[in-house]
Amino acid sequence: MSTHTNPSTPRERLVVVGNGMAGIRTLEELLAKAPDRYDITVFGVEPHPNYNRIMLSPVLAGEKTFEQIVLNGRDWYETNGINLLTGDRVEVIDRANRTVTAMSGLTVPYDKLLIATGSTPFIIPVPGSTLPGVVGFRDLADVDTMLEAAARGGRAVVIGGGLLGLEAANGLKVKGMDVTVLHLMDTLMERQLDRSAGALLRHELERRGIAVLTGADTAEIVGNEKVSAVRLKNGQELPADLVVMAVGIRPNTALGKAAGLACGRGIQVDDTMTTSDPAILSVGECVEHRGQTYGLVAPLFEMAKVAAAQLAGGTEAAYTGSVTSTKLKVTGVDVFSAGDFTGGKDCEDIVFRDAARGVYKRVVVKENRILGAVLYGDTKDGGWYFQMLKDGTEVAPVRDTLIFGQSFGGEGAANPKAAVAALPDSAEICGCNGVCKGTIVTAITEKGLSNLDEVRAHTKASASCGSCTGQVEQLLALTLGDGYAGEAKAKPMCKCTDRTHDEVRRAITALDLKSIPDVMQRLEWRTPDGCHHCRPALNYYLLCEWPGEYKDDSRSRYINERVHANIQKDGTYSVVPRMWGGLTSAKELRAIADVVDKFAIPTVKVTGGQRIDLFGVKKEDLPAVWADLNAAGMVSGHAYAKGLRTVKTCVGSEWCRFGTQDSTGLGVKLERMTWGTWTPHKVKLAVSGCPRNCAEATIKDLGVVCVDSGYELHVGGNGGMHVRACDLLVKVETEAEVLEYTGAYMQLYREEARYLERTAPWLERVGLDHIKRRLVDDAEGRAALNARFLFSQSFSQDDPWAERASGSVDRHEFAPLAQVG
Amino acid sequence: MDQSISWITVGSVEDIPRQGSRVVRTDFGDIALFRTVADEVYALEDRCPHAGGPLSQGIVHGARVTCPLHSWVIDLASGEAVGPDEGCAGHCPVRVVDGAVQLGLAAFRPGRGGCGHG
Numbered sequence: 001m002s003t004h005t006n007p008s009t010p011r012e013r014l015v016v017v018g019n020g021m022a023g024i025r026t027l028e029e030l031l032a033k034a035p036d037r038y039d040i041t042v043f044g045v046e047p048h049p050n051y052n053r054i055m056l057s058p059v060l061a062g063e064k065t066f067e068q069i070v071l072n073g074r075d076w077y078e079t080n081g082i083n084l085l086t087g088d089r090v091e092v093i094d095r096a097n098r099t100v101t102a103m104s105g106l107t108v109p110y111d112k113l114l115i116a117t118g119s120t121p122f123i124i125p126v127p128g129s130t131l132p133g134v135v136g137f138r139d140l141a142d143v144d145t146m147l148e149a150a151a152r153g154g155r156a157v158v159i160g161g162g163l164l165g166l167e168a169a170n171g172l173k174v175k176g177m178d179v180t181v182l183h184l185m186d187t188l189m190e191r192q193l194d195r196s197a198g199a200l201l202r203h204e205l206e207r208r209g210i211a212v213l214t215g216a217d218t219a220e221i222v223g224n225e226k227v228s229a230v231r232l233k234n235g236q237e238l239p240a241d242l243v244v245m246a247v248g249i250r251p252n253t254a255l256g257k258a259a260g261l262a263c264g265r266g267i268q269v270d271d272t273m274t275t276s277d278p279a280i281l282s283v284g285e286c287v288e289h290r291g292q293t294y295g296l297v298a299p300l301f302e303m304a305k306v307a308a309a310q311l312a313g314g315t316e317a318a319y320t321g322s323v324t325s326t327k328l329k330v331t332g333v334d335v336f337s338a339g340d341f342t343g344g345k346d347c348e349d350i351v352f353r354d355a356a357r358g359v360y361k362r363v364v365v366k367e368n369r370i371l372g373a374v375l376y377g378d379t380k381d382g383g384w385y386f387q388m389l390k391d392g393t394e395v396a397p398v399r400d401t402l403i404f405g406q407s408f409g410g411e412g413a414a415n416p417k418a419a420v421a422a423l424p425d426s427a428e429i430c431g432c433n434g435v436c437k438g439t440i441v442t443a444i445t446e447k448g449l450s451n452l453d454e455v456r457a458h459t460k461a462s463a464s465c466g467s468c469t470g471q472v473e474q475l476l477a478l479t480l481g482d483g484y485a486g487e488a489k490a491k492p493m494c495k496c497t498d499r500t501h502d503e504v505r506r507a508i509t510a511l512d513l514k515s516i517p518d519v520m521q522r523l524e525w526r527t528p529d530g531c532h533h534c535r536p537a538l539n540y541y542l543l544c545e546w547p548g549e550y551k552d553d554s555r556s557r558y559i560n561e562r563v564h565a566n567i568q569k570d571g572t573y574s575v576v577p578r579m580w581g582g583l584t585s586a587k588e589l590r591a592i593a594d595v596v597d598k599f600a601i602p603t604v605k606v607t608g609g610q611r612i613d614l615f616g617v618k619k620e621d622l623p624a625v626w627a628d629l630n631a632a633g634m635v636s637g638h639a640y641a642k643g644l645r646t647v648k649t650c651v652g653s654e655w656c657r658f659g660t661q662d663s664t665g666l667g668v669k670l671e672r673m674t675w676g677t678w679t680p681h682k683v684k685l686a687v688s689g690c691p692r693n694c695a696e697a698t699i700k701d702l703g704v705v706c707v708d709s710g711y712e713l714h715v716g717g718n719g720g721m722h723v724r725a726c727d728l729l730v731k732v733e734t735e736a737e738v739l740e741y742t743g744a745y746m747q748l749y750r751e752e753a754r755y756l757e758r759t760a761p762w763l764e765r766v767g768l769d770h771i772k773r774r775l776v777d778d779a780e781g782r783a784a785l786n787a788r789f790l791f792s793q794s795f796s797q798d799d800p801w802a803e804r805a806s807g808s809v810d811r812h813e814f815a816p817l818a819q820v821g
Numbered sequence: 822m823d824q825s826i827s828w829i830t831v832g833s834v835e836d837i838p839r840q841g842s843r844v845v846r847t848d849f850g851d852i853a854l855f856r857t858v859a860d861e862v863y864a865l866e867d868r869c870p871h872a873g874g875p876l877s878q879g880i881v882h883g884a885r886v887t888c889p890l891h892s893w894v895i896d897l898a899s900g901e902a903v904g905p906d907e908g909c910a911g912h913c914p915v916r917v918v919d920g921a922v923q924l925g926l927a928a929f930r931p932g933r934g935g936c937g938h939g
Contacts, residue, residue: 532887555840817843818831
């Protein structure tokens with residue numbers, strides 16, 4: 001027992017309900033200020049002394065033992081004269097008589113009461129949530145349950161992809177279970193991470209063998225006597241021997257509520273941590289302060305300081321809320337976030353990406369002060385940013401190098417040329433192809449290389465992902481001195497990157513990049529989510545590279561392609577149904593006429609591509625218009641698409657006295673084969689039945705002119721601002737050859753042209769000879785191109801109108817959110 | 822927040838696609854609500870200061886939107902056109918409370934036109 005300074009005066013009695021981190025930290029602070037003021041009794045439900053709850057994850061992962069995370073052993077309580085009652089729960093507070101009564105029947109009087117009951121995991125109320133085998137992740141007992149399950153092996157499903165859920169998932173994986181994480185949102189840890197960092201984290205977890213399902217909404221936990229599976233609302237069922245619920249926490253307010261204290265989401269306290277009863281204080285996760293509840297340790301400690309000062313008799317200290325920061329405790333995965341990183345008015349995003357090291361950093365600055373930060377892969381400056389954030393430090397003096405961190409500075413780092421010069425010959429420059437500095441320098445001197453392309457050709461350095469291009473250029477400059485003329489710079493894709501369209505495409509293939517955030521991270525984009533130039537281009541490149549695998553990003557499409565109609569100057573839309581080869585019928589025309597009447601469509605016009613355009617359709621009417629057109633057998637004409645538009649035809653040998661072949665029939669076949677494809681820019685085809693060329697086939701992207709002996713294929717033409725007549729590619733004898741050449745030509749254009757480059761400028765850039773070499777001279781290559789085209793078509797020929805008319809896709813696009821006033 | 826504004830709840834953040842927009846019909850005309858990649862929500866009059874294009878139909882990138890008609894880029898927070906273009910879209914105070922999106926319509930500030938061509 002501690003000594004009393006004045007044993008004759010009876011001391012005040014302090015009872016602490018809760019033996020967790022907040023309650024005990026308050027006592028530590030209090031003992032430092034006023035060691036003899038109180039007789040202290042602590043109630044703890046768990047049978048343990050006070051331990052570091054945030055270190056349960058390392059215990060689960062086997063990196064620490066329980067003993068290593070104990071904060072205060074029983075001897076500490078003894079030394080400080082604290083009466084510790086573990087395994088007993090306070091059930092009643094009698095505020096009138098100032099006593100608490102525990103489950104054991106024990107009643108203890110108090111002068112001051114501190115409620116620190118913490119929180120409990122929120123168990124989502126789905127059927128089966130109470131089955132054995134379903135646990136939260138809160139205390140040592142939960143960890144023991146998980147470790148027992150892990151010892152038996154089998155499958156674990158973790159519901160919740162936040163901080164705790166991911167730490168649990170990692171621990172269970174390390175312990176040998178098959179782990180799947182279910183997350184309701186589409187970004188892991190979405191409260192702490194932005195989309196880029198979330199994507200990196202997901203990749204890392206998947207690399208470790210943890211399956212991640214986002215957008216996963218749990219419907220039921222299945223099992224008879226114990227859990228056997230988790231069923232999602234979409235019907236998917238995941239077998240499970242263990243289910244960990246980590247979707248959030250709930251402040252434990254029951255005790256406070258029953259005692260009649262003011263409670264909201266938590267027990268309400270003022271800035272002195274005092275509840276609605278002046279004799280009762282509260283700290284920790286059970287508390288609601290200024291409308292906020294907290295689930296992280298730093299705020300608890302700040303509260304503890306204030307509560308201790310208050311209990312010690314002070315009046316100065318006040319808690320004004322906390323700015324929080326988080327770190328994920330998964331070994332080898334460094335994630336840090338702090339403050340408000342959503343950005344906003346007058347905010348500036350400073351983004352740094354180092355793909356080679358897997359680093360992403362984003363610091364949000366407003367009025368020269370840090371507002372928030374997200375760090376992935378390199379978090380050593382997290383504390384520095386957080387300190388400046390909390391202190392409101394003016395960052396203007398270090399603004400230019402802020403993103404590089406605290407230790408940034410010195411000649412070598414600031415001057416990239418000096419940095420490269422300082423590297424030893426054995427330093428690897430090109431990680432993709434394993435090329436060292438010495439190899440590159442030797443090649444430059446011995447082979448007389450003078451530019452980047454030559455270095456790429458001879459050494460492969462920077463020939464894959466291109467992220468070392470800058471360093472290779474520095475080596476050229478260092479080695480050749482004034483003899484290096486620099487590179488003739490191709491135009492970068494947009495202001496978000498220095499890379500050209502071709503470089504980005506090469507990297508998508510070489511680095512296996514499969515999403516827009518992936519590309520932006522690995523290729524070190526300067527903006528958080530690109531711009532209206534690069535996003536549609538990246539979406540197209542990914543779609544072209546990974547048919548059937550890449551999921552189209554509608555948010556990266558121009559409005560016309562997003563809603564499958566053409567926006568007009570007044571914000572209404574025009575609708576063009578497909579008319580195969582320019583053919584229509586009484587039934588189709590009747591349906592169109594009915595739609596025009598029904599929706600009061602103001603203008604109906606015949607287009608240059610041999611179809612009918614309905615102008616002035618209101619956006620919210622689009623799905624209903626499409627439904628009616630669908631009912632008559634019509635589908636989208638893609639008149640809005642960077643894709644196949646029309647196949648214009650003349651009537652050909654079926655009716656025309658000059659016709660040499662069935663040009664209309666061939667046009668229909670071509671349109672059936674090519675519709676629905678996405679291309680770098682719009683593509684128009686035509687088939688003329690004889691050299692009179694009534695279908696104007698020789699100013700199309702690909703035009704077929706029928707002759708007696710077969711078919712001439714003309715390519716690279718267009719009307720428009722710069723009219724270009726086609727070049728003759730080849731003459732073939734059969735329709736089958738026309739179809740094969742068309743497929744191969746479309747695919748070559750899809751794979752080689754830059755986004756928004758039509759076939760005419762593409763052909764002029766690469767040369768007709770190149771196209772002939774690939775399509776005419778190389779029969780095998782032609783067949784392979786055609787096969788790739790047809791494969792990609794197998795995923796693209798679903799009518800987008802039907803999907804939207806039924807309401808199954810993008811319903812939100814066509815209805816206002818609300819009507820007010 | 823300004824206490825004198827009355828706030829009208831018009832939906833939840835989740836109703837607006839990320840990097841997308843939804844429209845609210847009001848007595849002041851259509852208001853476009855935007856949700857950025859970082860889940861910030863902004864509200865502008867659904868009219869580009871240039872030629873009246875519906876900004877709600879544009880591509881949202883960072884805290885900006887590109888008008889679908891002539892690719893003017895508008896700053897979501899201020900409604901101002903990004904240089905060299907000049908003009909400002911009407912602006913409406915908006916806040917998010919527990920995931921609910923609320924508009925302060927009474928404080929709606931109309932825009933001012935741009936160069937007038939197009």
